[in-house]
Amino acid sequence: MNHQHVPAHVVPAAACAPTATDPDATDRFFNSVLSAVPRVGQATSVLVAHLLPSQPTFLKSLRRVSTLAAVIPKPNSVQKSVRRPLEKLTRCDELSRSDLSRPDALVEYLELRAAGQPVVLLDVGGYFAPGLAAACTGFSGQVLGVVEDTENGLRRYEEFDKLACAVYSVARSPLKEAEDRLVGESIVFSTEALLRSVGEVLTGRPACVIGYGKLGSSIADALHARRTPVNVVERDPVRLIHALSVGHRATRRLHDVLPEAELVSCATGSRCLTTTDMQHLRDGAYVASVTSADDELELTGLAEAFTGEPVAPHIMRYRHRGGSFHLLNEGNAVNFLHGSALGPSIHLVQAEMLLALTQLADVPHPPGLCELSAELRHHIADAWVNAFHPASHPRSAVSIRELS
Structure with missing residues (x-):
């Protein structure tokens, strides 16, 4: 195989494909992580979540360190086989970010589900950001803090000049990097599967990746590894240099590359394509997206400017006077169509969310952004390696208080 056109750090697709998670290893991992958790006051948790096969063990562990009041499923990533047994354990509330956008909406919801309780909000995408200040002052219980999993969600909290409570960020954790690499791989896998469903191939198709953050870079590398020429669009000059340094073509100007691209991957989390x-x-x-359609795409004027028609499951063709384009999975993350299987790497982030919750429940935190210490992340990583890739001499467990 000729490697000269593949960036040096790119791992071939077959080498980084996720494998099925061993349930026993997963249990060992979470048991190891939680065995070191100090005895803390029992907090109540409300969780926004993708209901995918990686969730049940995480939810079982979450219920060990908190009273799970409710789960708010992300609407475009719900598998019935996961949801049905979950509904026997806790409430599943159909709420969107727009449902919680009124300042008092979160207060009303918390009064319904956790009145008078100390609460930790586990967020994926900034659902609780609009109402957080009101909840911290108007809720009959106490909001101990928030744990946010995603970059676009973290940005929603960062928009406030002053946060009303502590917000733990998992989005930029080094433990999330393994997940990000596999998310990029799964995005490209699902995109290719959809193209093949209509008789198209991915290899050799000129591609444009908008955004060269952690997910955008992993998508660009996965495409490059499939011998697909990639143009990166990135406004940040440092990221632009990174894209150029590994062999991608890159520009700051979107309209320089859109007319050439046969595949466009949207990976900014901040409205990268308008109707124009x-x-x-x-x-x-x-056109494929890595996150929710309302994050990446301006779809409000689509019906006025284009005529839409389905051409295959999860593929819509939109026509306008000058031509047409195809939108995959209604603009939502394409990898959720195939389960977004990431293997055991997903548990690293889940474990970090659990330990962030225990930190919020253990001691009062001042308002502001927080992250787990390097020592706590090392503890999670060590437990993961011992569970999924057993070492010759695994370290003995230590307490969280020793690491803090």
């Missing part, structure tokens, strides 16, 4: 931009897409291009 879509009219500059190459005729017949395919």
Whole structure:
């Protein structure tokens, strides 16, 4: 195989493909992580979550360190086989970010589910950001803090000049890097599967990746490894240099590359394509997203500017006077169509969320952004390696208080 056109740090797809998680190893991992947790006051938790096969063991562990009041499923990533047994254990509330957008909406919801209780909010995408200040002052219980999993969600909290409580960020943790690499791989896998469903191939198709953060870079590398030429669009000059340094073509100007791209991957989390931009897409291009449609795409004017028609399951063709483009999975994250299987790497982030919850429940935190210490992350990583890749001489467990 000729490697000269593949960036040096890119691992071939087969080498980084996720494997099935061993349930016994998963239990050993969470048991090891939680065995070191100090005895803390029992907090109540409310969780926003993707209901995918990786969740049940995490939820079991979450219930060991908190009273789980309710789960708010992310609407575009719910598997019935996961949801049905979950509904026997706790409430599943159909709420969107827009449902919680009124300042008093979160207060009303917490009064319904956890009146008078100390609460930790486990967030994926900034659901609780609009109402957080009101909840910290108007809720009959106490909001101990928030744990946010995603970059776009963290940005929603960072928009406030002053946070009303502590917000633990998991989004930029080094433990999340393994997950990010596999998310990029799963995005490309699902994109290729959808193209093949209509008789198209991915290899050799000129691609544009908008955004070269952790997910965008992993998508670009996965495409490059499949011998797909990649143009990166990135406004940040440091990230632009990173893209160029590994062999991608890169520019700051979106409209320089849109007319050439037959595949566009949106990976910014902050509205990277407007309705006007879509009219500059190459005729017949395919558009895929890494997150929710309302985060990446301006779809409000789509019906007025384009005529839509389904061409295959999860593929819509939108026509306008100058041509057409195909939108995959209604603009939502394409990898959720195939379960977004990431193997055991997903448990690293879940464990960090658990320990962040125990930190909030253990001692009062001042308002502001927080992260777990390097020592606590090392503890999680050590437990993960011993569970999924047993070492010759695994370290003995230590207490969280010793590491703090």
